[in-house]
Amino acid sequence: MLRGVSIDAAAGDCVHVAGPNGSGKTTLLRVIAGLLTPEQGSVTWHGRPIAADRDAYSGSFSYLGHSDGLKPEFTAHENLAYEVGLRRKLGASSIDETLARVGLTQSRDQPARSLSAGQRRRLAMARVLLTAAPLWILDEPFTNLDNAGMNFLSEVIAQHLEAGGAAMLATHQPPAIPRHAVCRLDLA
Amino acid sequence: MDRTSPAAAAMLMYRRDLLLAFRHWDQVAQPVVFFAMVTTLFPLAISPELGELRQLAGGVLWVAALLAALLGLEFLFRADHADGTLEQMLLSGQPIALLAIAKGAAHWTVCGLPLVLVSPLLAISLGVPAAALCTVMLSLALGTGILSALGAIGAALTLGLRRGSMLLSLLVLPLAMPALIFGARAIDLAIQGDAARGPLLLLAAMLVLVLTLAPLAIGSALRISAE
Numbered sequence: 001m002l003r004g005v006s007i008d009a010a011a012g013d014c015v016h017v018a019g020p021n022g023s024g025k026t027t028l029l030r031v032i033a034g035l036l037t038p039e040q041g042s043v044t045w046h047g048r049p050i051a052a053d054r055d056a057y058s059g060s061f062s063y064l065g066h067s068d069g070l071k072p073e074f075t076a077h078e079n080l081a082y083e084v085g086l087r088r089k090l091g092a093s094s095i096d097e098t099l100a101r102v103g104l105t106q107s108r109d110q111p112a113r114s115l116s117a118g119q120r121r122r123l124a125m126a127r128v129l130l131t132a133a134p135l136w137i138l139d140e141p142f143t144n145l146d147n148a149g150m151n152f153l154s155e156v157i158a159q160h161l162e163a164g165g166a167a168m169l170a171t172h173q174p175p176a177i178p179r180h181a182v183c184r185l186d187l188a
Numbered sequence: 189m190d191r192t193s194p195a196a197a198a199m200l201m202y203r204r205d206l207l208l209a210f211r212h213w214d215q216v217a218q219p220v221v222f223f224a225m226v227t228t229l230f231p232l233a234i235s236p237e238l239g240e241l242r243q244l245a246g247g248v249l250w251v252a253a254l255l256a257a258l259l260g261l262e263f264l265f266r267a268d269h270a271d272g273t274l275e276q277m278l279l280s281g282q283p284i285a286l287l288a289i290a291k292g293a294a295h296w297t298v299c300g301l302p303l304v305l306v307s308p309l310l311a312i313s314l315g316v317p318a319a320a321l322c323t324v325m326l327s328l329a330l331g332t333g334i335l336s337a338l339g340a341i342g343a344a345l346t347l348g349l350r351r352g353s354m355l356l357s358l359l360v361l362p363l364a365m366p367a368l369i370f371g372a373r374a375i376d377l378a379i380q381g382d383a384a385r386g387p388l389l390l391l392a393a394m395l396v397l398v399l400t401l402a403p404l405a406i407g408s409a410l411r412i413s414a415e
Binding site for chain 1: 196201278282
């Protein structure tokens with residue numbers, strides 16, 4: 001599916017993976033995340049193939065896929081405590097602060113299944129924020145978000161880039177990241 | 189960034205799965221209810237004569253426990269796969285084999301341990317003497333542990349299939365047969381008043397073997413299924 005694709009991202013870079021449906025945007029992101037093994041070619045992180053130390057590599061990025069990766073039975077707070085807790089130790093108030101940041105303070109103790117699709121996307125984004133990884137791999141992150149949510153997410157990505165992070169996004173619409181140029185990779 | 193240690197991550201995964209299980213009481217109760225129902229059907233179908241039941245008790249208890257333990261296996265990774273949390277688990281940067289052990293341990297706590305705990309009651313109803321009850325519990329504790337580990341491999345392998353439960357049984361049951369043979373034999377020996385140490389030690393050796401190899405197999409199978 002993917003042929004002749006070469007992509008390079010440094011700290012502060014934002015890469016927009018574009019292309020029509022079925023062009024391989026999700027496949028590319030899954031290959032970069034190490035969830036799919038390419039038949040040919042390689043993915044390297046800091047100059048080393050990711051297969052050399054998969055666990056160390058996985059710890060250095062945050063992945064938001066098509067599904068939100070939330071347990072419907074768990075509350076918003078529990079989802080973050082368990083999913084992010086696997087990766088890093090969390091301070092007592094860090095989850096509440098992040099929930100406030102993504103506008104979900106009211107839904108803190110609500111099960112994820114009772115949240116709207118947009119709220120679940122915000123909660124999934126809260127997980128990405130809390131993970132505090134240098135690389136963000138986001139597959140259609142703006143799906144189901146309202147205008148305020150989209151603006152908020154763009155601003156959050158801009159702040160992440162300013163803090164020395166990098167981001168890769170697969171979206172249909174070109175993302176408008178404030179104060180940052182976006183490098184476009186077209187898979188068409 | 190203060191990373192979670194692998195041991196702490198495994199503990200968190202264990203607690204998470206227990207909490208999830210207790211939010212689905214029906215799934216927790218299902219294996220025990222099945223185990224109790226099957227073992228109580230035997231006296232009705234064969235004979236209420238305790239002497240006759242005693243001869244079959246080891247086999248009945250083990251077959252019923254084996255099938256009951258199979259019931260919950262299909263759901264071991266399925267929900268995590270469906271809601272995307274399995275992907276996040278694979279990308280957590282923690283050794284997947286260790287997380288698999290934690291999930292298997294939680295599954296055993298919820299599905300295997302209750303079977304072990306109710307087994308003395310059911311054994312008494314089948315005419316097993318009080319002196320053999322320890323052997324019943326020990327053999328089932330070892331056996332359900334083996335089945336949880338073997339079953340987790342099968343569940344991970346059949347994860348991508350729409351109707352994997354049939355294939356799961358076909359994969360797991362033949363592998364569990366040695367455990368069934370030695371487990372039932374241990375109970376028979378104990379009922380007759382003989383030492384059941386030999387078969388129990390063999391069961392323990394099997395458990396150590398599957399606990400050593402299964403986590404690696406489960407981890408690889410999960411990575412393949414997530415692709």
